[in-house]
Amino acid sequence: MISERQLKILEAIISDFIDTAQPVGSRTISKKYPLGISSATIRNEMADLEELGYLFQPHTSAGRIPSDLGYRLYVDSLVREHTIGSRDKELIQSLLLNKIIEASDLAKQAVKLLADFTKLVAVVSIPKFNKCRLANLKMVKVSDTKVLLILVTDTGIVKNIQLSLSNTEQFVLDKISDTMLSHLMGETIENIDVRSILKIKEKLNMLGNVVDYLIPILKDALKSLNGTELYVDGVSHLLSTYEFSDTEKAKSIFEFLNDESQLVQLIENMPPNQLSIKIGSEIGFEALDDCSMVTSSYKVDGNSGGSIIIIGPKRMDYGTVVSTVNYISNTLSDVFSGIYL
Amino acid sequence: MISERQLKILEAIISDFIDTAQPVGSRTISKKYPLGISSATIRNEMADLEELGYLFQPHTSAGRIPSDLGYRLYVDSLVREHTIGSRDKELIQSLLLNKIIEASDLAKQAVKLLADFTKLVAVVSIPKFNKCRLANLKMVKVSDTKVLLILVTDTGIVKNIQLSLSNTEQFVLDKISDTMLSHLMGETIENIDVRSILKIKEKLNMLGNVVDYLIPILKDALKSLNGTELYVDGVSHLLSTYEFSDTEKAKSIFEFLNDESQLVQLIENMPPNQLSIKIGSEIGFEALDDCSMVTSSYKVDGNSGGSIIIIGPKRMDYGTVVSTVNYISNTLSDVFSGIYL
DNA sequence: TTTAGCACTCATTGATAGCGAGTGCTAACA
DNA sequence: TGTTAGCACTCGCTATCAATGAGTGCTAAA
Structure with missing residues (x-):
């Protein structure tokens, strides 16, 4: 003892x-x-x-x-958790609330804030769209072969998906969109399957052949929402860090951070706890043996949402990092849950 | 002599x-x-x-x-311009054509290709949306206070703008969108001014108050299209470069590359020629005194479009860099001009 | 149990010498 | 007159070695 x-x-x-x-x-x-x-x-x-x-x-x-x-x-x-100054809180709120509408922009802003405040590397992933409920839907003709599908969740998050669709007039797209929306409003995205789309086809029998063509495309598009999207910022901070002034070490971490598949693994191995700190080899990735990592996940409507990661030298200022991560994590939860609509 | x-x-x-x-x-x-x-x-x-x-x-x-x-x-x-292998050409074509619809995604893909091929730092800016002609327009209700304005150009490029707009029903938005589109179709974005919007108001006199409210918001939104949007990739390549194994030098370049306003200046100072190479102090930015820079601008429908920049050590492989920049520049011209619609 | 004292370790620093890659100059050669 | 072999010279780099000093562990006294 x-x-x-x-x-x-x-x-x-x-x-x-x-x-x-x-x-x-x-x-x-x-x-x-x-x-x-x-x-x-x-x-x-x-x-x-x-x-x-x-x-x-x-x-x-x-x-x-x-x-x-x-x-x-x-x-x-x-470690004592640091408290964030009220001016900083205001800054974070003003940059994350009310102005941003697209999930990706939100994540970019959040990851920039995290990197700026901690002077370390920050990673943010956005919630899988799957669990969200559909609130609005439009298809917009972009060219003779391309259509943009716009999905809006009840939490006010927008997602654009591009479809390849042979020449279809905008008024046809409008008709299909409206019918789809009236049937699917309130469904979670993951529940939208071929069966529910087939039902819509019945309603649109006059447009049957277009819908036939659309079904496999929509299926693919919805599947693509399963991937993890992530954003990184603050990588240059590592160069100011004494531990990584050795170029070789810096390079191996840089390469790790540039490798999206590695980062996805990192996120998937994250403990599901609200907040976790891993030190050196605990992280389980050789490139990060000289680092510590603070992770947190934010919730969307109580469900699991996205992840936040801070990576820096083991001798980081844990107190400040933890408080920043907690605060931004909570703010993201609120924004993605639609509290500020 | x-x-x-x-x-x-x-x-x-x-x-x-x-x-x-x-x-x-x-x-x-x-x-x-x-x-x-x-x-x-x-x-x-x-x-x-x-x-x-x-x-x-x-x-x-x-x-x-x-x-x-x-x-x-x-x-x-x-310097003799290198020729690009047909397999590489195919790769570039397959990644830039047909699949991408949003300007930002296109730029991201292009900048990644440039960085990967040259093993140097790449910067790509996307065309100011101003000169493009409007081909489609939709407003999508996102929440009680937010609306997404979607603009599609005749070259098949999509741009999303978020508007803050107090509670307006989707069918009202649809009506306004349709009327606006029928009046503005074919106009260049920069020509859409208050006068043309006022004309639309007349047509929509039943919805006058909503349109009144919308005008200043739209004005702001269209103004925001004036900024230069840019994307950077390949920064980590600098660390593998002998010249920048000195951490101090690397850091100062890193900071330069992370400072968007500096990069915008760099682009604005760019010679308007098709392709230009600047060496060291010719670039005019102290942080880049040890670098060379290859720049090119691509055209959109013959008008000035966006910019491409490669930054690396003076002893870069100019032949390969020039050919890569030229090829991707031309491809981007084609894509943004809507040749592959 | 604490601490002063001391011998010991070893990375760091600084001085010094030798090496060698490279130069400029000169003189001989084609 | 242009080219080249030869040679003395320069100077950054590396290795070596001793001095320095920050740090330790151990012992013995308080």
Whole structure:
């Protein structure tokens, strides 16, 4: 078991390391932090903390660096959540509420805010459209071969899907759209299947052949809503970070962050909890062994919605990151749930 | 004046420097390149080329590096445009044609292709919507306070604009949309002004108050189409580039590339020519003093359209970059001009 | 139990010397 | 007169080595 005093020393060491990114020696602690004990005592305690696995030395005559286990303890019991200033809250609200209508724009704005506030890398995924309920639907003729299908959810989110459809007049599209809408309004997108479309065909028997043609196309289009869409920002912040001033390391993380399929995996492996912090190898991706990751998922109408991820060095300012992620996550929940309609 | 032989030597030096990123010595040239002259002769010529300003030495006992003037000569008279393989052409065509309908998606795809092919940083801006002609128009109710305005050009490009509009029923929106479309079809977007909207109001006198409310909103919305929208990709390629393995340099370029207003300036300062290559300080932005930039603008129906930029180290493979930029530029011209409708 | 003192470790820094890639110059050669 | 071999010279780079100092662990005294 770890003593109260050891905990205080560990906290001091991690705080100092977060500031300086340099191995912390016993003298530094005894001088900077008013613990009322000498460097020799601290040395003894440090030796114990190392034996317990919370610290390690990069080499014999250097100070200590927190291990992943040390960070774990720090994160679990020592980090105090920062409170966000009211001006920052206003800024976030003003940028996320009322102005934005398309899911993708919302995500872009949110991911930019996260990256700006934390000065780290942010990733945001948008809710799978599946669980949302249909509130409006239009088809717009774009050219002789292309039609834009516009879906609006009851939560005020818009999604555009492009269909390839041989020459069809706009008034025909209007007719089909209206009929579809009257039948499908209020359904969740995932419940719209071939059966419900067939029903619509009956109503439109005069246009039968167009609808026949449309069914497989719609099916495909709706399937495409299953993918995870994600947005990344703040990657350049990594370059200002001491840990990644080694170009090789920076590059491998850059490549990871540019690989959409890896990020999707990352999101799929996320713990479903409201908020989670993973440190180094806990993340389970070699490219991120030197990073910590704060994740959260926001809900849409109580259902699982999208994800938020912050990636940065292990010595990130967890307090600020956690509070920012929480605040933006809650705001996104509200926006996507249509609270501000 | 520069002799034929000096030109050959200069070409060899620049080729070698492009390969190795190391100062090139006279012995290297005499061994690697079959010019049939000894290193001593080459040394004499190199001294002359340095006096003429085409080369310089980083220090006395080092080989030569091309100066900006040297690159200029190389680019102007020595670079041969590479030809793109037919498989690559097919790839580009398949990814840019037929499938994409929204201007932003098109730009994203194009910028990704450019970055992938050149292994450098690519920037693409999309045409100002102003000059396009209206082919279709719909308003879709999204929530009690929001409406989505969808504009389709005769070139098959779609643009979404969100309007804040107090509770209006969809059938009213439909009526307004239809009337607007019948009056505005074929107009260029920039020609749609308050006067033409007022005319529409007359036709819709039963809905006068809604239209009154709509006019200033539409005016704002159309004004927003004036901005330059741009997309960036391939930034991580810079990290693999020897010149920018110094983190400080990389960071300053990264920050430049993340600053949209700087990029807009860059585009506005672009020469209007079909294709242009600027080297180092010619670009006029300090952050890019160590870079070269290849730019091109593509046309939409003969009018000025959007811009394409490639940014990389001065020792980039100009031949490949030029051919890639040209090919994608032409393809974008075609797509935006609606040739593949 | 704490701490002062001390010997020990080892990364970092700075000075120094040698190496070698490259130059410019000169003199001989075609 | 242009080309080239030869040679002395320059100077950045690397390796070596000693001094420095921040840090440790251990011991013995308070």
